[in-house]
Amino acid sequence: xxxxxxxxxxxxxxxxxxxxxxxxxxxxxxxxxxxxxxxxxxxxxxxxxxxxxxxxxxxxxxxxxxxxxxxxxxxxxxxxxxxxxxxxxxxxxxxxxxxxxxxxxxxxxxxxxxxxxxxxxxxxxxxxxxxxxxxxxxxxxxxxxxxxxxxxxxxxxxxxxxxxxxxxxxxxxxxxxxxxxxxxxxxxxxxxxxxxxxxxxxxxxxxxxxxxxxxxxxxxxxxxxxxxxxxxxxxxxxxxxxxxxxxxxxxxxxxxxxxxxxxxxxxxxxxx
Ligand SMILES: [Zn+2]
Numbered sequence: 001x002x003x004x005x006x007x008x009x010x011x012x013x014x015x016x017x018x019x020x021x022x023x024x025x026x027x028x029x030x031x032x033x034x035x036x037x038x039x040x041x042x043x044x045x046x047x048x049x050x051x052x053x054x055x056x057x058x059x060x061x062x063x064x065x066x067x068x069x070x071x072x073x074x075x076x077x078x079x080x081x082x083x084x085x086x087x088x089x090x091x092x093x094x095x096x097x098x099x100x101x102x103x104x105x106x107x108x109x110x111x112x113x114x115x116x117x118x119x120x121x122x123x124x125x126x127x128x129x130x131x132x133x134x135x136x137x138x139x140x141x142x143x144x145x146x147x148x149x150x151x152x153x154x155x156x157x158x159x160x161x162x163x164x165x166x167x168x169x170x171x172x173x174x175x176x177x178x179x180x181x182x183x184x185x186x187x188x189x190x191x192x193x194x195x196x197x198x199x200x201x202x203x204x205x206x207x208x209x210x211x212x213x214x215x216x217x218x219x220x221x222x223x224x225x226x227x228x229x230x231x232x233x234x235x236x237x238x239x240x241x242x243x244x245x246x247x248x249x250x251x252x253x254x255x256x257x258x259x260x261x262x263x264x265x266x267x268x269x270x271x272x
Contacts, residue, residue, distance in 0.1 A: 002073040003053060004131070004164025005205035005228065006218050011050045013221045014079050014099060018045045018057065022094040028110075029088055035111040037089070040069050052127050052163035058115070068115050070124075076217040077101065077108030104217065127163045131202050136162060142191045152194075153181035154255040162198060168211055168235045171260045173197040175234045180268040181259045204228065211235075234260040 002010070022044045026037045043059035050056065057069040071077075076086075080100045083090070089101040089110055101110060109121075118124040128144075129136040144161045145152070155161060156170045165173065174181050176197035179190055186194070205211065210226035212218050213236060219225055229236075233243045238251035242262035251260050 001075050001166055002078070002210070002218050003166035003169050004050075004202055005169070005208075006210035006226065007050055007053050007055060007073060007164070008206050009210045009220055009226065010073070010079055011048055011055055015048045017081075017093070017095070017097065017099055018048055018091075021045050023059070024092040024094060026110075027090040027092065030106075033106070034089060034109075035113075037069070037110060037112055039067060039112045043067065051124060051130070052159055053166065054121075054124055059112075066115050067112050070109065070111050070113060070118070070121070071101065072109040072121075074103060074105070074107030074109065076105040077103040078218060079221045080223065081221050082223070099221075123159050127159050128161050129163060131162050131164060131198050132206070136195075136199070138192060138195045141195045142188050145194070146186050146188045146191045148186075149184050151181075151255070152179060152183050152186060153257075153259060157255075157257070164202070165198060167257050167259075168213075168232070169198070169201055169205065171235045172233060173201045175260075175262060175266060176201060178265050180266045181254055181261055182268055185271040204231070234262060236260065 023040050025041045028034050043061045045057050046060045047058040055071040059067045083100050084102045086102040086104040087100045088103045091099040153170050156165045177193040205228040208228035211229040212225035234249050237249045245264050247264040250263050
């Protein structure tokens with residue numbers, strides 16, 4: 001599933017195609033799935049931003065209120081510069097070069113809403129700070145995470161303490177910070193390590209163009225794979241040696257998610 005680095009890579013690549021362009025119309029194969037997309041027709045894309053794992057196209061029409069076209073890539077969604085067998089939505093642009101949204105498994109979402117009004121998208125409304133922004137404060141993160149009774153990995157996946165962290169980058173960041181994914185009651189020093197690890201991991205993954213896993217579902221819009229999958233330390237590496245200590249990486253299921261960690265570097269500490 002695309003996480004912050006994959007969505008940000010997508011944003012950077014499609015921005016030159018969209019910025020300042022008028023959307024002539026959106027053509028889709030299942031209208032009931034894609035809410036209010038007809039409202040986008042004739043509007044100009046003035047900005048393309050990202051919030052967590054959501055892409056937001058800001059749409060303007062002179063004399064009308066602004067609107068936002070929200071895209072969530074779901075499990076297998078992605079933009080492409082060429083049509084594919086799984087094209088679901090085609091954005092016809094004034095430039096004459098369409099942009100295609102493909103989604104094999106159809107968990108993705110495309111909807112036009114009023115700016116900041118996200119009905120049925122509680123994750124987006126309640127999302128924490130962007131990890132690579134100045135708004136992500138170490139002190140606030142320590143306050144939000146340390147001492148609490150919540151298990152750290154599911155808490156990260158909730159998007160509340162920080163935005164955009166999904167299964168891959170939660171496992172990688174926890175490994176870098178040497179914290180067990182099921183740990184509760186983290187010490188402030190551990191949370192500070194995690195803060196640094198999340199920022200460093202996200203930054204490196206964005207620079208590498210995200211992670212393309214063995215299912216190949218995520219690719220960049222030009223069909224090129226991401227480059228970060230070869231730099232994973234634990235994710236999808238069960239049975240292989242930890243790159244830090246050589247112990248075999250373990251995979252377990254935690255809160256219904258496949259979870260990878262090093263049992264030597266990331267011990268579960270009993271804290272009541
Ligand atoms: Zn290790």
